[in-house]
Amino acid sequence: MELIGNDIIDWHIAKSQYHKLRPRCLEKLFNAFEIDLILKSNSPLKSFWTLWSIKESTYKAWQRATDSAPVFNPKSIKINSFNKVFENIASSVSINSFDLCIHTEITTDYIYSYVASKIYCNKIFRVDEYSVFKGLLEQKNYAIVKSDTGIPSVLNKNNKQNAPLSISHDGQFVAIAFNQSIIEEKIYNDLHVFIFVPYQPDIKFSNYCKPRLSLF
Numbered sequence: 001m002e003l004i005g006n007d008i009i010d011w012h013i014a015k016s017q018y019h020k021l022r023p024r025c026l027e028k029l030f031n032a033f034e035i036d037l038i039l040k041s042n043s044p045l046k047s048f049w050t051l052w053s054i055k056e057s058t059y060k061a062w063q064r065a066t067d068s069a070p071v072f073n074p075k076s077i078k079i080n081s082f083n084k085v086f087e088n089i090a091s092s093v094s095i096n097s098f099d100l101c102i103h104t105e106i107t108t109d110y111i112y113s114y115v116a117s118k119i120y121c122n123k124i125f126r127v128d129e130y131s132v133f134k135g136l137l138e139q140k141n142y143a144i145v146k147s148d149t150g151i152p153s154v155l156n157k158n159n160k161q162n163a164p165l166s167i168s169h170d171g172q173f174v175a176i177a178f179n180q181s182i183i184e185e186k187i188y189n190d191l192h193v194f195i196f197v198p199y200q201p202d203i204k205f206s207n208y209c210k211p212r213l214s215l216f
Helices: 023-029 032-039 044-066 127-139 180-184
Strands: 006-010 077-085 088-095 098-106 110-115 120-126 142-146 152-156 162-164 166-170 173-179
Touching (some): 006 044, 006 173, 023 032, 032 044, 032 077, 044 088, 110 120, 110 173, 127 142, 127 173
Parallel strands (some): 006 166
Antiparallel strands (some): 006 110, 088 098, 120 173, 142 152
């Protein structure tokens, strides 16, 4: 089972969207515990988008695992606990019968969340760089395709094999995540050498998915 999911937020756009903090908007998206985290934070808007990003990446992983039709219900995703280490957050999240740990990186440019595991690779592009990346894939006879339920993968046109891929786009950024073991298989062969950057988190997530009083 491939638990792959990611979500990126362009902070240059998100930081001005204060209407997201209106009570009616918060109540549609978050439970009482999560709303309390947001409103008591020193940076409520950043907390809003951090929790949103965590929920989006969780939903993508769940949808892929269950091959479900795309129906996103943010309140069905519960953030149980989290811990912040510098500008990184590890969160324990549940959706239906799935329990995941989500890693979130926060920079001055973006907020990026993805399923936490050492077997995953993550790469963040600017939009123009992503266009070059897609062109390079096409030159080598690969294509990014989607299933009937909208789940993306990379297709090898030569042997018709495909590999799981999670994509997120917001503003000037595009982020991709995939299982690192895939790069050892022939589907990616020489592509990974100059395109993909393996990410090995320093945080031991099992130690940091513990309750905390505030996000920021």
